[in-house]
Amino acid sequence: MRASALRFRMVDIDITQELPTVCLSDEEGGVGLIVRRAGVPVGFAMLPSAPGAEVDARELRDAAARASASHIVEAALRDELQREPPAPTTHTVSVAVCTRDRPEVLARCLASLDAVRARSAHRDTLREILVIDNAPSDDRTQKVVASFPGVRYFTEPCAGLDFARNRAWREAHGDLVAYIDDDAVVDDGWLDGLAHAIAVHPDAGAFTGLILPLRLDTEAQRLFEKRGGFRRGFRPWRYARTSPAHGPLYPAGAGIFGAGCNMVVRRDLLQTLGGFDEALDTGAPLPGGGDLDIFYRVVTHGAPLVYEPRALVFHEHRTTLRGLRRQYYTWGLGFLAFVSKTWRTEPAMRPRLSGLVRWWCADMARSIAASLRGTGHTPAHFLLGELWGGVVGLLGEYPRSRRRVAKIKQQAGTA
Amino acid sequence: MSGFRPWRVVHYHLDRAGEGLCADAGTAGALVVFWHRDTPLGQALLANDELPLTAAAMSERAAASVAPAVGWRVVGQGFEAPLPVRRPAPAGLPNFGALARLAAPLQTPALAAEHAETVSVVICTRHRPSALERCLQSLQACDEQPLEIIVVDNGVDDPATRAIAERFGVRWVAELRVGLSFARNTGILASRGSVVAFTDDDVMVHHTWITRLQAAFGDPEAAGVTGLVLPASLTTEAEWAFEHTLGGFGQGFRSLRFGPEFFSTLRPWGVPVWRIGAGACMAVRREVLSRVGGFDERLGAGTSGCSEDSELWYRMLAAGLTCLYDPAVVVHHHHRGSVHDLERQMEAYARGHVAALCVQLERHGDWGNLYRLLVAMPAYYLRLFVRDALTAWRTRTPGLLAQVRGYLMGAVYYLEHRHDGGAPAIPALRPEQP
Numbered sequence: 001m002r003a004s005a006l007r008f009r010m011v012d013i014d015i016t017q018e019l020p021t022v023c024l025s026d027e028e029g030g031v032g033l034i035v036r037r038a039g040v041p042v043g044f045a046m047l048p049s050a051p052g053a054e055v056d057a058r059e060l061r062d063a064a065a066r067a068s069a070s071h072i073v074e075a076a077l078r079d080e081l082q083r084e085p086p087a088p089t090t091h092t093v094s095v096a097v098c099t100r101d102r103p104e105v106l107a108r109c110l111a112s113l114d115a116v117r118a119r120s121a122h123r124d125t126l127r128e129i130l131v132i133d134n135a136p137s138d139d140r141t142q143k144v145v146a147s148f149p150g151v152r153y154f155t156e157p158c159a160g161l162d163f164a165r166n167r168a169w170r171e172a173h174g175d176l177v178a179y180i181d182d183d184a185v186v187d188d189g190w191l192d193g194l195a196h197a198i199a200v201h202p203d204a205g206a207f208t209g210l211i212l213p214l215r216l217d218t219e220a221q222r223l224f225e226k227r228g229g230f231r232r233g234f235r236p237w238r239y240a241r242t243s244p245a246h247g248p249l250y251p252a253g254a255g256i257f258g259a260g261c262n263m264v265v266r267r268d269l270l271q272t273l274g275g276f277d278e279a280l281d282t283g284a285p286l287p288g289g290g291d292l293d294i295f296y297r298v299v300t301h302g303a304p305l306v307y308e309p310r311a312l313v314f315h316e317h318r319t320t321l322r323g324l325r326r327q328y329y330t331w332g333l334g335f336l337a338f339v340s341k342t343w344r345t346e347p348a349m350r351p352r353l354s355g356l357v358r359w360w361c362a363d364m365a366r367s368i369a370a371s372l373r374g375t376g377h378t379p380a381h382f383l384l385g386e387l388w389g390g391v392v393g394l395l396g397e398y399p400r401s402r403r404r405v406a407k408i409k410q411q412a413g414t415a
Numbered sequence: 416m417s418g419f420r421p422w423r424v425v426h427y428h429l430d431r432a433g434e435g436l437c438a439d440a441g442t443a444g445a446l447v448v449f450w451h452r453d454t455p456l457g458q459a460l461l462a463n464d465e466l467p468l469t470a471a472a473m474s475e476r477a478a479a480s481v482a483p484a485v486g487w488r489v490v491g492q493g494f495e496a497p498l499p500v501r502r503p504a505p506a507g508l509p510n511f512g513a514l515a516r517l518a519a520p521l522q523t524p525a526l527a528a529e530h531a532e533t534v535s536v537v538i539c540t541r542h543r544p545s546a547l548e549r550c551l552q553s554l555q556a557c558d559e560q561p562l563e564i565i566v567v568d569n570g571v572d573d574p575a576t577r578a579i580a581e582r583f584g585v586r587w588v589a590e591l592r593v594g595l596s597f598a599r600n601t602g603i604l605a606s607r608g609s610v611v612a613f614t615d616d617d618v619m620v621h622h623t624w625i626t627r628l629q630a631a632f633g634d635p636e637a638a639g640v641t642g643l644v645l646p647a648s649l650t651t652e653a654e655w656a657f658e659h660t661l662g663g664f665g666q667g668f669r670s671l672r673f674g675p676e677f678f679s680t681l682r683p684w685g686v687p688v689w690r691i692g693a694g695a696c697m698a699v700r701r702e703v704l705s706r707v708g709g710f711d712e713r714l715g716a717g718t719s720g721c722s723e724d725s726e727l728w729y730r731m732l733a734a735g736l737t738c739l740y741d742p743a744v745v746v747h748h749h750h751r752g753s754v755h756d757l758e759r760q761m762e763a764y765a766r767g768h769v770a771a772l773c774v775q776l777e778r779h780g781d782w783g784n785l786y787r788l789l790v791a792m793p794a795y796y797l798r799l800f801v802r803d804a805l806t807a808w809r810t811r812t813p814g815l816l817a818q819v820r821g822y823l824m825g826a827v828y829y830l831e832h833r834h835d836g837g838a839p840a841i842p843a844l845r846p847e848q849p
Contacts, residue, residue: 015511015514015515016515061511062508062511064511064514065493065508065509065510065511065514066508066509069486069490069493069494069509069514070482070483070486070494071482072514072515072517073482073485073486073489073490073494073514073517073520074478074479074482075478076517076518076519076520077477077478077481077482077485077520077521078474078475078478079518079519080518080519080520080521080522081429081433081474081477081478081521082433082471082474082475083433086469086471199471200469200471200472200475201469201472202469235479236475236479237479238465238468238472238475238476240462240464240465241464242462242463242464242465243462243464243465244444244460244461244462244659245459245460302464304465
């Protein structure tokens with residue numbers, strides 16, 4: 001078996017406690033290391049190793065120091081400076097899980113939410129859990145939800161993730177709606193981290209959190225994570241309508257804000273903004289972009305968006321290389337569908353959007369060149385897939401999607 | 416000018432009770448400098464849209480801004496600021512034990528300051544009595560007074576300068592030859608301290624300036640010390656352009672050591688000695704000045720335009736000495752008030768820089784200076800020109816034309832003055848007087 005085919009062991013360490021020695025089995029080719037300081041995530045690293053090897057505490061220490069030194073200092077400074085914790089928030093959160101025909105992964109997600117509800121000091125903040133079953137083909141999902149007492153179940157007949165997301169906030173009662181993907185698992189500290197961020201930034205319109213890999217079993221999952229995965233760093237950050245710290249294209253590059261598999265939006269703001277754009281995230285033809293679009297609209301509306309790494313979820317990435325290639329295509333497509341939509345709706349933003357597209361093309365060209373030279377870590381054909389997705393996104397996929405969505409709505413109306 | 420809104424400069428003290436930061440609709444935002452126990456540790460530029468921030472949100476932003484400087488002070492290895500060289504040495508591996516033990520990193524006790532050196536402060540001024548007054552007031556407010564303050568008057572036709580010096584009870588020395596280097600050398604000759612510190616009349620020193628300088632010279636290797644120059648205000652477009660678009664004098668919040676390694680690695684390409692620091696905040700050991708000489712009198716404001724300070728660094732480094740940039744040594748600088756002043760300053764900078772490169776080539780025979788002169792600088796101007804052209808002139812680098820003009824003038828200036836060099840340019844210093 002090739003070394004690259006072996007799975008990595010996920011190891012979660014806390015630097016304030018004694019570090020373990022990790023004995024890898026013959027089927028394990030390395031360690032996916034999550035570093036925390038007193039529970040707060042401060043770093044992540046992938047450490048390839050020989051199968052069956054022993055990764056001792058010293059190696060883990062060095063890797064942790066290399067991966068997370070500055071974030072450890074930042075976390076210590078935040079503790080020192082926030083001498084008195086901010087007044088706890090009185091806002092409540094509805095958690096919405098949108099799903100479609102994946103009862104096993106949904107059950108795992110709901111179990112993790114149950115555990116958080118049972119253990120968190122902020123359990124009062126968590127008002128309810130909703131499952132939106134999106135155009136289901138059978139009743140398996142409903143049965144799974146029935147086994148979790150107190151979880152509210154809804155069926156959304158219109159197929160499309162953003163139909164489901166819109167249904168969720170319309171049904172929810174909490175002040176904020178937290179969207180968690182069904183293939184994700186929330187960390188024990190997720191709710192505490194979110195409650196803290198809400199207390200520190202009571203005026204924020206949306207929150208996003210850190211997303212780490214649930215497992216690194218396959219080459220596809222490791223490749224995904226090597227290119228940055230869904231990670232947006234280990235530093236809490238508050239994004240406003242303008243920000244001199246983020247260059248001239250801000251806030252058009254909405255990818256920096258987070259990802260839809262772990263996002264929270266104020267419910268009244270969703271109402272004001274008209275919710276998610278149903279023409280994005282429609283499944284097969286245009287499966288992305290809805291998260292970027294809502295982040296962008298929240299921020300340009302003037303409500304800050306806060307990224308809080310303590311609100312951590314683990315996401316199970318695609319396991320096959322084929323699925324990963326599809327993912328790259330989807331990114332390119334979703335990203336440029338968002339760009340072409342915003343181009344139409346906001347003429348004032350056009351110079352920045354065209355700058356963004358230029359930057360993206362140059363970045364893709366650099367990545368592909370690096371890959372062909374052998375210095376990159378993503379195979380060139382994945383990147384070409386992403387580039388192709390971008391071209392499709394730019395060439396009218398969004399208007400086509402709008403026409404399709406209008407038809408879906410019409411059918412649902414007549415049904 | 417069109418649509419420019421001023422920025423606030425906010426000094427945020429982390430050792431005081433946490434406060435939020437309000438928005439101010441009249442401004443574009445705030446440059447926030449984070450301090451702890453009178454030491455600046457970081458800064459953040461916050462647009463007005465990002466405000467207001469609660470006290471807790473400010474401490475999150477502060478933690479992100481000050482972490483490199485605090486890491487460097489408390490953990491050390493792994494947090495060194497990279498030297499401005501082509502391939503800076505990779506930062507070392509931080510000590511895990513120190514990181515794991517970290518609690519209340521700001522509370523780490525400061526080192527006791529050394530007081531071995533006596534400091535003479537030299538302020539050269541010309542026709543700016545009100546600025547000088549502000550500068551002297553700031554020196555008067557220092558925690559510790561220097562051995563002496565010497566005002567060198569480079570424009571004696573105006574009696575106001577002398578009157579102010581007398582009012583503050585500081586020494587007044589006339590220098591009739593117009594030029595900053597003439598004035599600084601006169602100041603050096605008049606001084607008696609073991610360290611000669613220079614500041615400009617458009618500067619206000621921080622009240623710890625003298626003590627921190629003395630502490631920095633507690634390092635026996637430090638032949639010269641430079642410090643952090645913060646903008647006093649950012650209310651005009653020119654001030655903003657100087658600080659933000661052109662990078663200002665900012666050198667960061669971690670110490671830098673410019674020694675033989677810095678000099679030898681960059682010698683073939685021209686050593687960027689101006690990165691060591693600015694004449695608005697610098698000090699040199701007196702014995703070093705006796706050894707390498709004073710300021711080259713062809714260079715500096717009033718003659719070539721500027722770079723008399725960096726040319727002195729060059730000579731010190733070439734002699735194997737080390738210069739230390741210490742961000743705990745702080746002054747506040749009033750940048751130029753108008754765009755016209757700024758352009759004149761940019762022209763003077765380019766002119767002086769070219770002249771200094773020629774002088775360095777002449778004195779040390781280092782061809783790297785010629786490379787910078789004939790390749791790096793023209794390429795830099797061309798790049799800026801192309802970048803502006805690509806935006807169809809929607810964005811323009813402030814003072815680019817003035818810089819090119821200054822570049823050409825600098826070359827002419829040097830050719831006219833190349834025979835003035837040699838011995839008369841560098842006065843031999845008398846040994847330290849009792």
